[in-house]
Amino acid sequence: MAQLVTTELLLLLAGVAAVWAARPRTELLNVCMDAKHHKEKPSPEDELHEQCSPWKKNSCCFANTSREAHKDISYLYRFNWDHCGQMAPACKQHFIQDTCLYECSPNLGPWIQQVNQSWRKERILNVPLCKEDCQQWWEDCRTSYTCKSNWHKGWDWSSGHNRCPVGAACHHFHFYFPTPAALCSEIWSHSYKLSNYSRGSGRCIQMWFDPAQGNPNEEVARFYALAMSAGAMPHGIGLLLLSLVPMLQLWLLS
Incomplete structure (x- = not known):
């Protein structure tokens, strides 16, 4: 199990480092x-x-x-x-x-990317939502209806607000989003993705939290920002991932 978690963390870090290398933003926190x-x-x-x-x-x-x-x-x-x-x-x-x-x-800085859109110059991409958040979202929406799997585009706006486009049939959510992962990743053009990490792990973003307990997303942003900043250096991604293996193993054993 520990090996699987370590592997997932390395893949996550490689992914966010690659995203970071493609964008000019320097402030991540x-x-x-x-x-x-x-x-x-x-x-x-x-x-x-x-x-x-x-x-x-x-x-x-x-x-x-x-x-x-x-x-x-x-x-x-x-x-x-x-x-x-x-x-x-x-x-x-x-x-x-x-x-x-x-x-x-x-706390979304590590996942902000530049875009060329009339209503915004930046967006978020592949924010790792904690698995409970995606699963509960999906469960609570199963009895509701929609007509599209991507809510960012393709609507009929002729009335001043979004309506289903011609030919798009209304079905239960699970028709368009058969899994929690599909809901989180597809509904807003991959703004989010389902993480295999749980709330409190420090490795996934919580959609909501109890402010009396502090903001857990601050720790998550720091973790990914550190990885991405190091990965932006020449040949830094591979070196970073290698250097993190012992540390990740210590975390898993602690």
């Missing part, structure tokens, strides 16, 4: 994306609303953004969660948490 509603820099935001509240101490979103994140067809993106009938409340809660993480978290 405590940063905000250059996107539609984000602050330029993270700062305290005392009035964050409900499910966005864990980020009050240090946030990339404004209070008004957090309130809009809880509304149907809000001004943020004019996105209608109920495009195939009313979404189950438990399912919608995950999408609100997803929006709060995206808009508010200052």
